[in-house]
Each structure stands twice: as structure tokens, then as C-alpha cells.
Amino acid sequence: MWFRRDLRLTDNAALYHALTSGHTVVPIFIFDRNILDKLDDTHDRRVEFIHATLHDMQKQLLEMGSTLQVFYGFPEQIWPQVIQQYQVAAVFTNHDYEPYALQRDEAIRQHLATRGIAFNTYKDQVIFEKDEVVKDDGKPYTVFTPYSRKWKARLNDFCLKAYPTELYFDAFYKQVIQPIPTLEFMGFHAIDQPFPARMVKAELIKKYQQQRDLPSIDGTSRLGVHLRFGTLSIRKLAAYTQSLSEAFLNELIWRDFYHMILHHFPHVGRGDAFKKEYDHIQWRNNEEEFQAWCEGRTGYPIVDAGMRELNETGFMHNRVRMITASFLVKHLLIDWRWGEAYFAQKLLDFDLAANNGGWQWAASSGCDAAPYFRVFNPVLQMQKFDPQGKYVRRWVPEFESQQYVQPIVSHEFARARVLQIYKSTLA
Numbered sequence: 001m002w003f004r005r006d007l008r009l010t011d012n013a014a015l016y017h018a019l020t021s022g023h024t025v026v027p028i029f030i031f032d033r034n035i036l037d038k039l040d041d042t043h044d045r046r047v048e049f050i051h052a053t054l055h056d057m058q059k060q061l062l063e064m065g066s067t068l069q070v071f072y073g074f075p076e077q078i079w080p081q082v083i084q085q086y087q088v089a090a091v092f093t094n095h096d097y098e099p100y101a102l103q104r105d106e107a108i109r110q111h112l113a114t115r116g117i118a119f120n121t122y123k124d125q126v127i128f129e130k131d132e133v134v135k136d137d138g139k140p141y142t143v144f145t146p147y148s149r150k151w152k153a154r155l156n157d158f159c160l161k162a163y164p165t166e167l168y169f170d171a172f173y174k175q176v177i178q179p180i181p182t183l184e185f186m187g188f189h190a191i192d193q194p195f196p197a198r199m200v201k202a203e204l205i206k207k208y209q210q211q212r213d214l215p216s217i218d219g220t221s222r223l224g225v226h227l228r229f230g231t232l233s234i235r236k237l238a239a240y241t242q243s244l245s246e247a248f249l250n251e252l253i254w255r256d257f258y259h260m261i262l263h264h265f266p267h268v269g270r271g272d273a274f275k276k277e278y279d280h281i282q283w284r285n286n287e288e289e290f291q292a293w294c295e296g297r298t299g300y301p302i303v304d305a306g307m308r309e310l311n312e313t314g315f316m317h318n319r320v321r322m323i324t325a326s327f328l329v330k331h332l333l334i335d336w337r338w339g340e341a342y343f344a345q346k347l348l349d350f351d352l353a354a355n356n357g358g359w360q361w362a363a364s365s366g367c368d369a370a371p372y373f374r375v376f377n378p379v380l381q382m383q384k385f386d387p388q389g390k391y392v393r394r395w396v397p398e399f400e401s402q403q404y405v406q407p408i409v410s411h412e413f414a415r416a417r418v419l420q421i422y423k424s425t426l427a
Contacts, residue, residue, distance in 0.1 A: 006230035013122040016163035018092035066172035094124035196222040209247040215317035216390035224349025258357035278365030299407035302382040305395035314348035325362035331414040336363035
């Protein structure tokens, strides 16, 4: 069983099929250097999160007399070692939809096939995938609302039924404990900060619609990182929340929607605009202004608060993500790909499909995106969603003092500029 974005032993599709295959199951995880070597920060909290989760899984497996075997290296080099170490009949794993993952899995599939080893993959990180929710003519949806209607119409108890893996834990291969490589060995270091809890109280979900846009209160679930790495089953979460809040369920549907878009329109995962005419926009791409945005020094308090929260915690409130993204693209005329890459570097819950979808929505270049003439006024956004300035004061304590920087650009000027650029490009 090859764990990747599904770091849990319960309600895991591929693990269930492995455990019921009639073979003993060796659980493995690979710290993939094709991914890790591209990370800039030795204190990357995502690596730390994965590392801590693997230790939790290891404890559970040790109680069963088994062990998690964790490798550090390149999958194409690790798998020949695994095959040499064990008599492998088949490999079980769950689908991953990102461009690199598809290439990696196909290469591993072909390598295993030359040795007569099956490579079995399953749907696990979404409720519906690929062609499971499409238009009546079989074409993919590109607008969320009709997609969500069809999604809800297709939903039934079977879709949310848990895989009872715990009934078959005795199928795990019994072997001596295998130590997990340390963070330091892999070139990383830990940060002494707690991670978000794995589940949320029903009361928060019930109030989600009323509270989700207010960054000063604890009104969102912060479950993104758990869905990203599969420490929480999407089926369990959907079953738990569907009767509590339609607004929250819609957020889970957005995840499926963007994964479906990535599958049917793979060019978005390669850095291209969904609407290809938007690739012709002439961006200013001022590096000093981009750096000011990254560091929270734009002179717009709610933008700066969001960026500082992101830099310090690896998290940014959902509403503020939209505001900061819109500001970079529409106010500074900086290519949305720059912002997408920065969020990919910093976000603890980074997910390529959702991150790309969010940035292209802000840039108006994506499917079902904000029209290009919608330009958030960051002053009005603060007045509406942080009227007392509680969120801003937490992250930008100097914003009411003379030490606070002047606005990097006037809203009126920036709005007129971006509308002119977009209009002339798209005319």
C-alpha cells in the first residue's frame, strides 16, 4: 500500500482493497525528492505535518505488530528497492490528479508491469471525480452552479459510505519496526506551532454561512490541510456536515469541481489560463511591488494583514485570499501565476487544483470566474468584513500610526488602469 495524499488507516479506499486482496500488506510512504528538492524553506510546515502524521500512523501500526516503511528519495529509484526487498504481487494506491503525479504514476505503472506487478488505483480524495458529474451530453461543466446541482442530485448514502478497513487490519505484514527518516536527515527543521484540529464542532458548521467571511473570528473549519493530505476522509466530513450547512457542503463541492476542471482541462495545471485569450494580457510584473505584496507592505491594511498571516502561519482566511489575490492582479497588474506560485510555496493547505482555480477566478481568466471589470476595493472590503479592524490590528498593529506605509497605488487609478488593459486585450 503506497500512501501519498491519504495519510490515514481508516476509511481509505486503496487500503481497504489492499487489505481485502488476500495478500499481506506492507504500508509504505516515499518522501519524494522530485517534490522536496524544489522547496525553498527548510522549515516547510507541510513536510513537518506529513512527518508528524507518519509517526502517528506508525504508532497505530506498531500496536498491530506491523510497521510503516518510509523512504526518502526518488520514486523511480525507490520502487526497484521495494521489489527487491519484498515479493510484491500488486501495488495499491489512491488517485492523484496533479500533472507531476500523473507522470510519476504512469512511469511506476510501466516499471511494475515489466515485472508482472499490478498497479491498482482508486478514488479517495474527492466524492465525485473525472466524468462522474458531467452535463447530459457528456461534456464537462465549466460553471459551478449547475455542476453543484448535478453533484447534489447524484449524492446518496453509498457515496459517503466508509471503507471498513479496521475489520481487516490483521492483514498488515508483521515485521520489525522501520525507523522514519528524521526531518534533519532530509534537510528540514521543525517549527514549534500546533496544527489545526482534525474535526470541527457542529456549532461552527451551523454558523458557517454567517461567519465564514469574517476573518477576525474563528468561523472557518481550517480543515484544508487535513483534506490536502488525507488525514481526514472527505466522505466522513461530507456525511458529518451535509445536514448542518449547505454553504459548507458547497465548499467541498468546489474542491471536486476544480479537480474535475484539472482533469478535463489539463492546460490549467501547466500554467495556462483557462480562457486562453487571457494569456495575452500585458502584465506590469514590477518586482519591487510584488515583494511589497509578499511582505504585507502595500499600504492597504486588509491586504497586508492577509499576507503577514500567511507568512507567519501558513494559513490565510478564505475571504482575505480573494482580496489579496485580486489586489495583486487587478491593482498591481502582476501575473496571477506569480501569486499562485507564492501561495503554493506558503500555504499549509496548498492544493494545485483549488489554488489554480482560486487565482484564475481572481484574475477573471478561469472557469466561472469573476468578470474582469470586478475589481475589489480593499478599503470597502475591510469596512465590510473587518469593520472594527480586529483582524487587521492583529497582523498590522502599526496601521493607524505614522509608521504605516502609504498605499502603493491609488484604488481609483489602479481600477481605471486594469480595466483599460483588460478591455484592450480582450476586445
